[in-house]
Amino acid sequence: MARGAAFLGTETAIMCGAMSWVSERNLVAAISNGGGFGVIACGAMTPELLDTEIAATRALTARPFGVNLITMHPDLFALIAVCAKHQVGHVVLAGGLPPKGSVEAIKETGAKVICFAPTLALGKKLLRSGADALVIEGSEAGGHIGPVSTSVLAQEILPELAQDNLVFVAGGIGTGEMIARYLQMGACGVQLGTRFACATESIAHPDFKKMFFRASARNAVASVQIDPRLPVIPVRALENKGTEEFAAKQREVALLLDQGSIDMGEAQLRIERFWAGALRRAVIDGDVENGSVMAGQSVGMVKAEEPAAQIIQTLMTECEAALAGR
Template sequence: MKTRITELLNIEYPVIQGGMAWVAEHSLAAAVSAAGGFGLIGAANAPAEWVREEIRKVKALTDKPFGVNIMLLSPHAEAIAKVVVEEGVAAVTTGAGNPEKYMQMWKDAGIKVIPVVASVALAKRMEKYGADAVIAEGCESGGHIGQQTTMALVPQVVDAVSIPVIAAGGIADGRGFAAAMMLGAEAVQMGTRFIVAKESIVHQNYKDRVMLAKDIDTEVTGRSTGHPVRALRNKMTREYLRLEKEGASFEELEYLTLGSLRKAVMEGNVSEGTLMAGQSAGMVKKEQTCSEIILEIVDEAERLLKLK
């Protein structure tokens, strides 16, 4: 299954792993890349030196290409933008902001730049400033989300830009992969399915909650702050939504979620932690290796698309 994305990133399969904070570290990124996909280190709010160490750990585990997801709202974003150049990663994906001021530096270093976009307007702007591709992410995804659904957003972005489009949000199996291809995407990005990968460091309690999730088990918090986040509903999301309804301040809401993602990922606190996951969690039922996940999805998609 060759597309402009497999050529651009020099990968075997057009499957990209989401750059999930606390989840997407070196062991998961290396396993995805070694399996023929494209692994990502999620820089999130981590300091630049942590990202540098993670990059070097991936290189020690595989010689396959991989990238770093940079959250541009991070106070360390500028330092990380330089670290990826110094360490020579294959590509950068970006979220929560506009990467324009770093694009030329990355391009000069031969790094492919692939911003995450939630609208046609942003996709067109990213193409104008030299992006190599864009990830059109629908609101079905876990974590920070936009307003448009994947089904509506992807074809409109495909029609609006000439660079390749990667579909993200709600994709967890070969049917979603095939549907994304039919909409004009040339790769898919998946996060939720990789949370439960055997190589994922996520606490077993968190993995079990994802695998037990039903179709209606995610909740969106933070709409009142302008920073909506999708996660599995639990005690923390219920408390957050109650405070939002009562008109709590941004500071109160931030305090409630402080360190909550780490609580879930590292400590397995599924009551007070933030269990970021997309609506596709209802389709994720088993732990598999990254290689098994990718091969199963690609095989099913190829059969559906009559490519084999």
């Protein structure tokens, strides 16, 4: 973990996954102040909103934090410029392969680039393209997910890449014991989202947090693709009426696609907007029946509100005990 901590500039190499509406100034600063690495979820923010959010986060912490940018964002290069203005040290690119010139644009500012690698081949390609570190995230994670479990990705990718490169593992991690296992396999650190979503400093609605406390792993289900012609990245969330509404939204968009009213790009954008709105309803408004309560399968290990610093301390204590026991 020393390699990962040195790369991030933190006490521990525990990153917080970028969760839209949740990973904002308060939680990000609390995680960084607690010895971890907070990451602002830019999501669909405009450059102006990101500018404000970075400045507000800097007012709450003097420690390093990163910014997560979605590769399909229409203003990606303007957002990179905002990160450069604030001298953000680490930019995480998520949501697909980085568009041409984006990695170079970030590195020109002096920042480090972290990319998600869904396969070994893509991991190698991203490293050749200039990525400074990789995150491998399994399907147990919350939010947008890939098809392969964390344990399988770790077995495929860590032996090949972890010795000479920085690789963080994410998806389904809820205890320090599991962190220890991935460190022993060669990971330089980990990323957790679900465990931090209900931190004391998280602005998520009390009803959103209560749903986490009541849930078990089997309640966090992946969304189903209704129409094979409409490529939809699955999203893992707690089952509710919103899950049914997404199926209806897919049928609606597929029909418009059939009619020629919209093209594929617009169809995918409408799906993304659905998720952004549904997530906001749950996180901010507390509508946990109709909104999207995105959660990973480690949700069953989240039992109560705790300060972010305490969560990190507990994870590290468990990790150290596990390693000492071996």
